[in-house]
Amino acid sequence: MSSAAKTLQLLSFFSATRPEIGLSALCRLAKRDKATTHRHLQALEEAGFVEQNPLTRQYRLGPAFLQLAQVREQTVPRKESAVPVLKALAEETGETTHASVLSGSTVFALASCESTQHSTRVVIDLDKFPLHATASGLSILAFGPSDLMEIATANLKTFTSYTIKSKASLEDAVQSVRETGFGRTIRSFEDEVSSLAAPVFDKTGNLAGAISVACVATRFSPDLERKCQEHLIAASRDLTRGWGGTVPDQVEAVWAATLKNSNALDPIS
Amino acid sequence: MSSAAKTLQLLSFFSATRPEIGLSALCRLAKRDKATTHRHLQALEEAGFVEQNPLTRQYRLGPAFLQLAQVREQTVPRKESAVPVLKALAEETGETTHASVLSGSTVFALASCESTQHSTRVVIDLDKFPLHATASGLSILAFGPSDLMEIATANLKTFTSYTIKSKASLEDAVQSVRETGFGRTIRSFEDEVSSLAAPVFDKTGNLAGAISVACVATRFSPDLERKCQEHLIAASRDLTRGWGGTVPDQVEAVWAATLKNSNALDPIS
DNA sequence: AACCACTGGTTCAAATAATGAACCGATCAA
DNA sequence: TTGATCGGTTCATTATTTGAACCAGTGGTT
Numbered sequence: 100m101s102s103a104a105k106t107l108q109l110l111s112f113f114s115a116t117r118p119e120i121g122l123s124a125l126c127r128l129a130k131r132d133k134a135t136t137h138r139h140l141q142a143l144e145e146a147g148f149v150e151q152n153p154l155t156r157q158y159r160l161g162p163a164f165l166q167l168a169q170v171r172e173q174t175v176p177r178k179e180s181a182v183p184v185l186k187a188l189a190e191e192t193g194e195t196t197h198a199s200v201l202s203g204s205t206v207f208a209l210a211s212c213e214s215t216q217h218s219t220r221v222v223i224d225l226d227k228f229p230l231h232a233t234a235s236g237l238s239i240l241a242f243g244p245s246d247l248m249e250i251a252t253a254n255l256k257t258f259t260s261y262t263i264k265s266k267a268s269l270e271d272a273v274q275s276v277r278e279t280g281f282g283r284t285i286r287s288f289e290d291e292v293s294s295l296a297a298p299v300f301d302k303t304g305n306l307a308g309a310i311s312v313a314c315v316a317t318r319f320s321p322d323l324e325r326k327c328q329e330h331l332i333a334a335s336r337d338l339t340r341g342w343g344g345t346v347p348d349q350v351e352a353v354w355a356a357t358l359k360n361s362n363a364l365d366p367i368s
Numbered sequence: 369m370s371s372a373a374k375t376l377q378l379l380s381f382f383s384a385t386r387p388e389i390g391l392s393a394l395c396r397l398a399k400r401d402k403a404t405t406h407r408h409l410q411a412l413e414e415a416g417f418v419e420q421n422p423l424t425r426q427y428r429l430g431p432a433f434l435q436l437a438q439v440r441e442q443t444v445p446r447k448e449s450a451v452p453v454l455k456a457l458a459e460e461t462g463e464t465t466h467a468s469v470l471s472g473s474t475v476f477a478l479a480s481c482e483s484t485q486h487s488t489r490v491v492i493d494l495d496k497f498p499l500h501a502t503a504s505g506l507s508i509l510a511f512g513p514s515d516l517m518e519i520a521t522a523n524l525k526t527f528t529s530y531t532i533k534s535k536a537s538l539e540d541a542v543q544s545v546r547e548t549g550f551g552r553t554i555r556s557f558e559d560e561v562s563s564l565a566a567p568v569f570d571k572t573g574n575l576a577g578a579i580s581v582a583c584v585a586t587r588f589s590p591d592l593e594r595k596c597q598e599h600l601i602a603a604s605r606d607l608t609r610g611w612g613g614t615v616p617d618q619v620e621a622v623w624a625a626t627l628k629n630s631n632a633l634d635p636i637s
Numbered sequence: 638a639a640c641c642a643c644t645g646g647t648t649c650a651a652a653t654a655a656t657g658a659a660c661c662g663a664t665c666a667a
Numbered sequence: 668t669t670g671a672t673c674g675g676t677t678c679a680t681t682a683t684t685t686g687a688a689c690c691a692g693t694g695g696t697t
Contacts, residue, residue, distance in 0.1 A: 102654075102684060103375035103408060107415040110436060118443035122645055132686045137646065139372060146376040150471045153574060156645065160440040162469045162476045165447050166495045167379065168437030171429040174387035180431065183422065304438075340416075343434020371655060371683075391674055401657050406675065425674065 105131070106139040110148060110160070119157040168343070178209050180341035184310070185212040188334040192312050192327050198299070198338065199228050199235045200308035204250045206230060206239055209308065229288065231255055231263050231272075234296035235309035238282035240273045242298040242350065243306040248273070261286045280353040281328060282309065286316050293319040295327045297335040297354075300344040307342055310334050328358060374400070375408040379417060379429070383495070388426040446577075447479050449610030453579070454481035457603045461581050461596050464490040467568070467607065468497050468504045469577035473519045475499060475508055478577065490561050490582040498557065500524055500532050500541075503565035504578035507551035509542045511567040511619065512575040517542070530555040549622040550597060551578065555585050562588040564596045566604040567619065571612030579603050597627060 112120060112128045120128070126136045140158055143149040147163030181198040188196040189212040198209040206228040213222065230236035230251035240247055252266045261284075263269045276282050282296035296311035312327045332354050339346050381389060381397045389397070395405045409427055412418040416432030441447060450467040457465040462485035467478040475497040482489050499505035499520035509516055521535045530553075532538045545551050551565035565580035581596045601623050608615050 101371070101407065101411050103372045103411040104414060106372035106375070107411065107417065110415075113436070113439055113443075115439055115442045118439065123643080133645085134647075134686060135684075138370065138684080142370050142372040142376065144472050145373060146379075147471050147474055147476055148376065159443050160436055162440065162444075162446070162471050162478065163495075164433055164437040164440045165479075166477060167382070167429055168433040170382055170384055170387060171431065171433045173384045174382075174428050175431075340435075341431045343431055343438065345435065392672080402674085403657060403676075404655075407655080 102139075105129075105135075106142055109136070109139055109143065113149075113160050119152055119155065119159045121155070121157045125158065175341075177342060181210045181310075181338055182212070184334050184337045184341065185210055187337075188212070188310065188312065188330055189214040191330045192314075192323070194312050194314045194318075194323075194327070195222065196334075197228075197235065197311045197313060198308060199239075199311070201239050201243055201306060204247055206233075206236055206309070229254070229256060229258070231269050232258050232284065232288040233311070234282035234284045234294035234313075235311045236282070237272055237276050237284065238296040238298045238309040238311075239306060240269075241276035241282065258288050259286055259290050263287065278353060279357045280350055281331065281357065282311070285319070291316050295324060295331060297331040298350065299335050299342065300339045300346060300350075301342045304344060304347065307339075307344070310338055325358075328354075332358075371408075374398075374404075375411055378405070378408055378412065380495075382418075382429050388421055388424065388428045390424070390426045394427065446611060450479050450579075450607060451481070453603050453606045453610065454479055456606075457481070457579070457581065457599055458483040459485075460599045461583075461592070462486055463581050463583045463587075463592075463596070464492070465603075466492070466504065466580045466582060467577060468508075468580070470508050470512055470575060473516055475502075475505055475578070486584070486587075488584050490558075490584060492558070492561070492582060498523070498525060498527070500538050501527050501553065501557040502580070503551035503553045503563035503582075504580045505551070506541055506545050506553065507565040507567045507578040507580075508575060509538075510545035510551065511569075527557050528555055528559050532556065547622060548626045549619055550600065550626065551580070554588070560585050564593060564600060566600040566623075568604050568611065569608045569613040569615060569619075573613060573616065576608075576611055576613070579607055597623075601627075 109125060109129060112125060122133065122137060122140070125140070126133050129136060140149060144151070144161070147161040149158045150161045151158055177200065185196045185198055193214045195211060195213045197211040199206045200209050208228065228235050230240055230247060231254070236251070240251055252269060255264060255269070257264060263272060280297065283294070285293045288294070292313050293316045294311050294313045296309045298306050299308045299310055301307035310331065312331060314323060314327070336346055378394060378398060381394060391402065391406055391409070394409070395402050398405060409418060413420070413430070416430040418427045419430045420427055446469060454465045454467055458481040462483045464480060464482045466480045468475050469478050477495050477497065480492070482491065497504050499509055499516060500523070505520070509520055521538060524533060524538070526533060532541060549566065552563070554562045557563070561582050562585045563580050563582045565578045567575050568577045568579055570576035579600065581600060583592060583596070605615055
């Protein structure tokens with residue numbers, strides 16, 4: 100590990116829950132020498148990446164990040180960071196993938212990617228995802244702002260015979276998403292499509308959008324679902340990271356539980 | 369210069385106007401070896417501080433900054449409280465406003481706001497303010513830690529024909545800031561810009577940064593200066609308050625004296 | 638007041654990791 | 668083909684990083 104890498108690693112110990120760290124504490128966290136850590140901190144301080152609280156002498160993240168984050172946002176808008184994640188997800192699952200962003204109370208399509216693995220594949224060309232009828236919409240209802248539920252129930256448009264039609268069944272569906280961490284729809288938007296989606300979060304820790312896999316319904320087996328779940332988790336983490344956030348622990352927990360359950364049901368794995 | 373410092377320095381070459389840089393270009397900018405620079409970039413990439421554009425292979429700032437900027441703002445919420453103050457100040461004066469923070473011995477740009485009142489306005493895109501050549505820098509020299517003076521005199525870079533060039537004239541300028549409470553520069557950083565700045569303090573009672581108005585030089589009349597002074601006082605009080613501090617009585621006193629003098633000179637107001 | 642346990646910070650010989658000229662393979666233009 | 672880029676890699680040389688031991692200061696206990 101290079102000296103630069105060690106220096107940079109120190110920054111990763113700062114978080115919202117541990118915003119200020121003293122020299123000795125940081126040595127323990129990083130399992131490194133005091134002299135070394137001190138020199139590393141001085142290099143970081145010079146660059147504006149950390150500063151010392153003049154009262155407590157503890158170190159905290161510096162103001163340089165505000166500037167650099169601004170440049171990053173100007174350099175890489177959200178769509179661009181979604182594309183590689185969607186590509187990877189499409190390749191891994193062999194199905195079509197979508198990313199969407201919540202803006203106000205509308206779920207906008209951001210980008211999508213078709214897998215080349217199968218000759219039949221899902222091609223959905225929409226720019227707004229209905230909240231009640233898509234896996235992405237359900238994910239966003241489950242983990243997004245609570246006032247969305249009202250808007251969703253006011254717009255229960257029917258797309259197929261499977262589309263959710265009542266407020267009660269929508270609430271059930273959303274509750275199930277909260278418990279599993281995945282939005283899930285079977286033929287509810289298009290007759291031949293079943294989807295699985297995961298929420299994506301941004302730097303404010305709020306829900307920012309969703310990422311989904313749209314499967315040809317006849318291919319949507321428990322095995323495929325399991326595979327989609329695994330890769331959706333990775334994809335959501337990646338995209339959340341690309342948008343500057345971290346997946347909330349609570350969501351990670353329900354994902355872990357869901358995967359465990361599906362393991363239990365499937366004695367092979 | 370430590371290897372870590374060299375690595376970190378690479379990041380400073382990225383900006384809104386130069387968001388992506390290739391390996392060779394970065395070597396030229398940093399005046400360093402290609403192998404070395406490449407290794408440094410790899411360390412940065414591993415930490416998420418840079419990433420490569422998969423198409424062009426050029427490097428750009430990474431997503432880690434979004435997270436770390438978020439943590440920084442949660443730790444020391446400065447930018448958030450500065451924005452409305454800058455906005456108000458820009459509106460009141462009709463000129464561009466800046467806020468900066470002192471970290472270590474560097475003055476970082478925090479945020480800025482352009483007035484919509486005039487069609488010609490000052491647009492300054494820098495991330496570090498030179499201590500000797502900007503109104504903000506002079507304010508910080510005047511009311512900040514005394515060891516800054518050494519650093520400033522060691523870095524008397526010339527920007528325009530008006531830029532302060534000698535230790536003696538810098539000391540004079542700083543003394544004048546102490547007496548008036550305002551940093552003041554006439555065309556000293558950019559040829560067409562004259563600025564006025566006031567110090568901002570934090571909860572420890574120490575200087576934390578500065579707030580400034582950058583005027584198109586040809587508009588910088590005594591009337592406008594007077595107006596800027598009045599509103600800068602209010603803005604500095606607001607921002608200091610937003611950062612949990614209070615403006616020291618001694619600074620308030622020199623402000624009051626300055627306003628009184630300019631009243632005496634200007635019988636109209 | 639003496640003692641202890643803890644800070645943050647510094648020193649210097651020993652050891653390790655950074656360095657850069659030269660090199661490779663690709664790409665592009667003339 | 669040639670030449671001038673580009674990004675990336677190699678390895679002997681060299682300079683930098685390293686950490687045990689050391690200060691100095693602080694707050695709590697005996």
